[in-house]
Amino acid sequence: xxxxxxxxxxxxxxxxxxxxxxxxxxxxxxxxxxxxxxxxxxxxxxxxxxxxxxxxxxxxxxxxxxxxxxxxxxxxxxxxxxxxxxxxxxxxxxxxxxxxxxxxxxxxxxxxxxxxxxxxxxxxxxxxxxxxxxxxxxxxxxxxxxxxxxxxxxxxxxxxxxxxxxxxxxxxxxxxxxxxxxxxxxxxxxxxxxxxxxxxxxxxxxxxxxxxxxxxxxxxxxxxxxxxxxxxxxxxxxxxxxxxxxxxxxxxxxxxxxxxxxxxxxxxxxxxxxxxxxxxxxxxxxxxxxxxxxxxxxxxxxxxxxxxxxxxxxxxxxxxxxxxxxxxxxxxxxxxxxxxxxxxxxxxxxxxxxxxxxxxxxxxxxxxxxxxxxxxxxxxxxxxxx
Numbered sequence: 001x002x003x004x005x006x007x008x009x010x011x012x013x014x015x016x017x018x019x020x021x022x023x024x025x026x027x028x029x030x031x032x033x034x035x036x037x038x039x040x041x042x043x044x045x046x047x048x049x050x051x052x053x054x055x056x057x058x059x060x061x062x063x064x065x066x067x068x069x070x071x072x073x074x075x076x077x078x079x080x081x082x083x084x085x086x087x088x089x090x091x092x093x094x095x096x097x098x099x100x101x102x103x104x105x106x107x108x109x110x111x112x113x114x115x116x117x118x119x120x121x122x123x124x125x126x127x128x129x130x131x132x133x134x135x136x137x138x139x140x141x142x143x144x145x146x147x148x149x150x151x152x153x154x155x156x157x158x159x160x161x162x163x164x165x166x167x168x169x170x171x172x173x174x175x176x177x178x179x180x181x182x183x184x185x186x187x188x189x190x191x192x193x194x195x196x197x198x199x200x201x202x203x204x205x206x207x208x209x210x211x212x213x214x215x216x217x218x219x220x221x222x223x224x225x226x227x228x229x230x231x232x233x234x235x236x237x238x239x240x241x242x243x244x245x246x247x248x249x250x251x252x253x254x255x256x257x258x259x260x261x262x263x264x265x266x267x268x269x270x271x272x273x274x275x276x277x278x279x280x281x282x283x284x285x286x287x288x289x290x291x292x293x294x295x296x297x298x299x300x301x302x303x304x305x306x307x308x309x310x311x312x313x314x315x316x317x318x319x320x321x322x323x324x325x326x327x328x329x330x331x332x333x334x335x336x337x338x339x340x341x342x343x344x345x346x347x348x349x350x351x352x353x354x355x356x357x358x359x360x361x362x363x364x365x366x367x368x369x370x371x372x373x374x375x376x377x378x379x380x381x382x383x384x385x386x
Contacts, residue, residue: 006383009081011068012320013380014089016313019061020376022096023306023369026053031362035355043102043110044158051165054301055173056118056151057096062309063144063180064088064121069316071125075132080124088124091117107159111152118148140180147176171231175224178275178300181308182220182247186213188312189268190254196265197258207253216246227282231293237286244279251276263327267311267335274303274342281346295349302365303342310338310368317376322385330375337368 007013030050032038042049072079080088098105098113126141154169164170190206197205223239230236256269281296314335318325327335344361348354 005082007381008085009384010079010320011081011085011088012065012313012316014085015061015065015068015092016317017373017377017380018089018092019058019065020310020313020369020372022061023054023058024366024373026050026057027362027365031359035359040100041102043099043107045163045165047165048158048163049099051170052099052154053096055170055177056114056147056154057099058309059147059173059177059305060118060121060151061092062313063147064092064117066312066316067121067125067140067144069320071128071134071137074137075128075134077128077132080128084124088117088121091120107155111155111159114155115148115152118151122148139183143176143180143183147173147180150176168228171228174297174300175228177305178224178278179217179221181272181275181304182217185268185272185308186217186250189272192265192268192315193255193259196262197255202258204255206255213250216243216250219243219246223279232286234286237283240279240283240286244276244283247276247279248273263332263335264311264315264325267307267339270339271304271307271311274299274307274339278304292349292352295346298342298345298349302345302361303339306342306365306368307335307338310372311335314372314376317379320384321379321382323379330371334368334371334375337364337371341365341368 027050029038029040030046033040033046044052068080068085071077095114095117098110122141122144125144129137129141150169150173152169153172154164154167157164157167157169161167186209190209194205197203219239220243223236223243226233226236226239251269251272254269256266256273259265259269278296278299281291281299282293283296285291285293285296314331315325341361341364344357344364348357348361351357
């Protein structure tokens with residue numbers, strides 16, 4: 001049943017707003033903590049909390065908003081709204097509170113509170129896709145369910161080993177998010193580019209999905225599986241470098257530079273470019289000690305995940321609110337901020353003693369997500385434009 005309250009009428013409205021607020025606030029809090037400006041009692045180390053919240057906390061919120069918005073288009077079913085959506089918001093808030101403030105309740109309580117939100121939206125998404133027999137997207141539900149399990153592994157590692165920021169859970173979670181970006185990005189980027197070029201009678205169009213695309217996805221999945229299990233082996237490094245080349249060639253077939261006049265399209269291509277860059281840097285780190293693995297990890301997280309999610313949220317929020325897909329000054333600033341933040345973060349990682357670059361990167365990250373929240377909050381609470 002559709003909600004009469006606009007904010008609760010579709011999943012993208014509360015979830016995208018919460019995701020961007022939390023992305024900005026959590027990174028700001030982490031910077032204040034590591035600089036010694038504030039102290040905070042948390043159930044995990046500061047690094048574990050930072051990694052978890054920007055991978056699983058933020059990632060699950062975006063996934064929920066994306067799936068609850070995309071699935072009605074995939075299936076023709078009524079969007080989740082009203083009370084069920086309100087229940088998801090409450091579960092989200094409980095999870096963020098539990099992992100951010102230590103009340104001494106123990107790891108079982110912590111895991112229960114944190115995993116409730118992704119469990120509920122995964123079950124809701126699965127119900128909608130399976131009820132419609134939407135077989136094409138069964139793989140998406142499988143990846144989301146596996147992401148939930150990776151979050152659970154993080155909790156187990158944090159409880160048993162006292163540190164989980166580069167454990168199996170984080171590597172598996174990152175691998176799954178990258179596979180979702182490769183899968184869904186591979187659908188929407190060339191399709192949106194093709195539509196934009198056709199409307200302007202530009203050619204040649206991006207290449208259609210082919211055997212090469214399928215081979216790239218299979219190779220990427222296999223490489224990420226190997227990396228999750230054995231991240232430091234030479235064979236893993238070789239696989240990462242080969243996958244970087246395949247992903248870059250795949251991107252080159254989508255006519256990136258033809259869409260330079262349109263930031264909401266160009267930034268999708270830029271976001272995808274951070275995927276092969278991450279494969280390259282993580283692969284090189286296997287062989288070259290002077291290249292820290294965190295450079296590649298931040299290419300994937302701040303670059304690919306941050307830029308892709310913010311760009312998709314911007315496009316979806318405008319489109320599903322009935323507004324034209326046009327980039328005004330706010331959209332141009334917020335979308336450009338994320339790749340700048342990512343490049344600065346990579347540079348700060350390579351230059352090991354560069355706190356100014358780290359803080360500047362954080363400032364651009366907060367600017368991008370914070371400006372989205374300010375720009376789109378009124379839209380999220382307003383009725384759909386006619």
